[in-house]
Amino acid sequence: MQKIIKYVITDILRNKIMLAYTAFLLILSFSIFSLEDSPSKGLLSMLNIVLIIVPLMSIIFSTIYIYNSAEFIELLVSQPLRRKTIWLSLFAGLAGSLSIAFLAGAGIVVLIYEPSITGLMITVTGVFLSVIFSAIAMLAAVTTRDKAKGIGTAILLWLYFSLLFDGLVLFLLFQFSDYPMEKPMILVSLFNPIDLSRILILLKMDISAMMGYTGAIFKDFFGTGTGILISFIVLLLWIVLPVGLSVRKFNNKDL
Amino acid sequence: MKILTLIFCCCYLGSFARILKVGRQQPYASVTAAVAAADNGDTVIVEKGVYFEKNLVIGKSIVLKGIDHPVLDAEKKYENISVRSNGVTIDGFLLQHTGVSSIVDFAAIKIYNSRNVTVINNIINDAFFGIYSQYGIHCLIKNNTLSAKAKNEQESGNGIHCWKSDSMQIIANTISGHRDGIYFEFVTHSVIWRNNSFHNIRYGLHFMFSNEDAYISNIFENNGAGVAVMFSKGVKMFNNYFKENWGDAAYGILLKEINDSYIENNHFEKNTSAIYAEGANRILMKKNVFKNNGWAVKIQASCSEVTLEENNFLENTFDIGTNGSLVLNRFNKNYWDKYEGYDLNKDGEGDIPYRPVSLYSMIAEKNPPVMILFRSFITSLMDKTEKVIPSLTPENLKDDHPLMKPLPL
Numbered sequence: 095m096q097k098i099i100k101y102v103i104t105d106i107l108r109n110k111i112m113l114a115y116t117a118f119l120l121i122l123s124f125s126i127f128s129l130e131d132s133p134s135k136g137l138l139s140m141l142n143i144v145l146i147i148v149p150l151m152s153i154i155f156s157t158i159y160i161y162n163s164a165e166f167i168e169l170l171v172s173q174p175l176r177r178k179t180i181w182l183s184l185f186a187g188l189a190g191s192l193s194i195a196f197l198a199g200a201g202i203v204v205l206i207y208e209p210s211i212t213g214l215m216i217t218v219t220g221v222f223l224s225v226i227f228s229a230i231a232m233l234a235a236v237t238t239r240d241k242a243k244g245i246g247t248a249i250l251l252w253l254y255f256s257l258l259f260d261g262l263v264l265f266l267l268f269q270f271s272d273y274p275m276e277k278p279m280i281l282v283s284l285f286n287p288i289d290l291s292r293i294l295i296l297l298k299m300d301i302s303a304m305m306g307y308t309g310a311i312f313k314d315f316f317g318t319g320t321g322i323l324i325s326f327i328v329l330l331l332w333i334v335l336p337v338g339l340s341v342r343k344f345n346n347k348d349l
Numbered sequence: 350m351k352i353l354t355l356i357f358c359c360c361y362l363g364s365f366a367r368i369l370k371v372g373r374q375q376p377y378a379s380v381t382a383a384v385a386a387a388d389n390g391d392t393v394i395v396e397k398g399v400y401f402e403k404n405l406v407i408g409k410s411i412v413l414k415g416i417d418h419p420v421l422d423a424e425k426k427y428e429n430i431s432v433r434s435n436g437v438t439i440d441g442f443l444l445q446h447t448g449v450s451s452i453v454d455f456a457a458i459k460i461y462n463s464r465n466v467t468v469i470n471n472i473i474n475d476a477f478f479g480i481y482s483q484y485g486i487h488c489l490i491k492n493n494t495l496s497a498k499a500k501n502e503q504e505s506g507n508g509i510h511c512w513k514s515d516s517m518q519i520i521a522n523t524i525s526g527h528r529d530g531i532y533f534e535f536v537t538h539s540v541i542w543r544n545n546s547f548h549n550i551r552y553g554l555h556f557m558f559s560n561e562d563a564y565i566s567n568i569f570e571n572n573g574a575g576v577a578v579m580f581s582k583g584v585k586m587f588n589n590y591f592k593e594n595w596g597d598a599a600y601g602i603l604l605k606e607i608n609d610s611y612i613e614n615n616h617f618e619k620n621t622s623a624i625y626a627e628g629a630n631r632i633l634m635k636k637n638v639f640k641n642n643g644w645a646v647k648i649q650a651s652c653s654e655v656t657l658e659e660n661n662f663l664e665n666t667f668d669i670g671t672n673g674s675l676v677l678n679r680f681n682k683n684y685w686d687k688y689e690g691y692d693l694n695k696d697g698e699g700d701i702p703y704r705p706v707s708l709y710s711m712i713a714e715k716n717p718p719v720m721i722l723f724r725s726f727i728t729s730l731m732d733k734t735e736k737v738i739p740s741l742t743p744e745n746l747k748d749d750h751p752l753m754k755p756l757p758l
Contacts (some may be wrong), residue, residue, distance in 0.1 A: 141724060142724075145725075257726055260725050260727040261727055266718065267716055267718055268716065271716050279718055279721045292725060296724060306717055306720060320475055
């Protein structure tokens with residue numbers, strides 16, 4: 095297993111796209127922090143990068159990588175290796191290299207300019223989102239054999255998590271505007287890793303005071319130790335569930 | 350003329366003001382004794398030391414002066430000094446351990462129905478109410494430092510509390526850790542100037558039913574709920590700083606039922622809402638700087654004829670928030686850092702109007718849980734679409750002449 099992970103990681107890290115991604119993050123985060131007059135403003139811009147670009151990059155890159163290494167996977171399957179091991183090592187390699195790219199490109203810069211709990215939170219959620227979206231990509235890639243369909247699904251999933259889901263939440267809030275929706279919203283936010291990460295980061299910034307009563311309820315839940323623990327467990331579930339499902343599918347897949 | 354001079358001289362000779370000294374090696378050992386022996390116009394000088402005077406009542410117009418801040422300690426049972434005469438001066442004391450009661454408003458210095466009282470250069474520590482004026486007229490409260498360690502609103506008093514007073518001058522005091530820094534109720538024709546009010550648990554300045562007052566060049570920082578100005582008219586607020594009032598219900602200034610007032614040249618920085626106006630009429634807000642606030646101005650539809658002119662709006666999350674489509678207020682010649690228009694004729698004013706209300710802030714006002722989507726992709730997308738084709742934001746809430754460059758304020 096270790097050998098396959100090592101091979102996948104070295105293969106990905108040598109990939110020009112991955113290098114470009116790291117360089118892009120690095121330049122972007124450095125310019126954000128040097129352009130904004132205060133580091134807290136810079137953090138807000140970093141928030142957009144973490145919530146939009148990182149998931150997009152992770153999901154698309156992972157899907158394409160899985161499709162492109164179809165022959166490599168077939169070769170591995172012909173060896174005396176368990177399918178589960180192959181698939182998990184592929185995932186570990188992808189998730190590991192994407193996390194390394196994010197840490198090298200954005201995480202370190204954030205921690206240099208803003209070595210606070212907020213900076214740490216952005217870095218940690220960024221790593222989590224990288225891993226979560228490569229896990230979702232594994233699931234998307236294993237369900238269809240057609241490459242175009244698979245990549246399309248991946249993009250749609252990204253669109254769903256970053257845009258459509260929030261649209262649905264907005265719709266729900268308006269439909270049920272006569273009811274106290276603050277507490278149900280906590281539950282709803284657990285169903286989207288991007289929303290969950292955004293709320294976790296925002297509550298670490300002082301702008302949480304702006305969110306009024308809603309913010310106060312959220313702080314009561316997400317601000318406490320148990321709340322943070324629960325949110326990270328949910329984020330972990332967002333990794334474990336798609337990967338587990340995809341392993342089951344891959345085990346029975348006719349290659 | 351000669352006769353007049355003679356009479357004047359006689360009067361003068363007849364009333365020589367004496368100086369009575371209090372201290373360890375002085376004729377008087379306690380302040381109470383010296384005050385009892387003094388006549389109108391005398392000066393009582395108190396030397397350094399700690400005095401337990403219980404409740405010191407001053408019923409004559411005398412000058413009470415402390416050398417090197419002698420301590421008057423009320424043992425947490427009494428009021429330190431009660432002023433019950435006109436023309437009293439209290440200068441240079443350290444007052445501490447005022448009694449706390451839920452029936453009587455004990456204060457370190459309390460002025461009862463008196464005129465021309467001067468309270469200067471005192472340090473007041475751990476008081477219930479700091480300086481309290483009840484039916485005071487023409488009193489001067491200057492250069493005092495008040496600090497307390499209030500924990501909750503029920504068991505704490507206000508720093509400088511004026512009730513039914515007139516022509517008060519509150520100048521250059523520093524107030525922290527009280528319930529309200531400065532509290533005005535039914536106070537008229539007064540001025541609050543160059544005070545510093547911070548870390549109070551409720552309001553930095555609390556102002557009710559007080560007409561024709563001015564507050565100028567004060568700093569209100571980090572108070573529980575900022576500054577509240579309510580049910581008053583003819584209030585002038587100039588050159589003040591309102592800073593870092595962060596919290597669920599914290600405002601730079603809360604304006605409620607305010608009429609015919611002026612808010613000019615103030616600085617608002619890092620407040621949740623810099624100005625929250627409800628039922629405010631005929632108010633001129635001019636040349637203010639709004640920087641780094643959550644909402645710069647929240648102006649409810651119940652306000653009318655509020656004019657915002659020549660203000661700078663910089664780095665606020667939302668510039669203007671409102672709750673209805675009715676707009677009876679005027680926005681003109683402000684600088685908005687979010688303005689994306691152009692200026693073809695180079696007259697310094699943008700050619701297309703600026704609409705400072707974003708769709709998201711409108712929605713959040715109507716349906717607060719929507720704040721859960723704060724800073725998400727969809728809300729910024731919505732705002733951009735709304736900017737191009739306004740549909741939900743009030744059509745008339747706009748600045749027709751937005752400035753291209755910030756004003757030098």
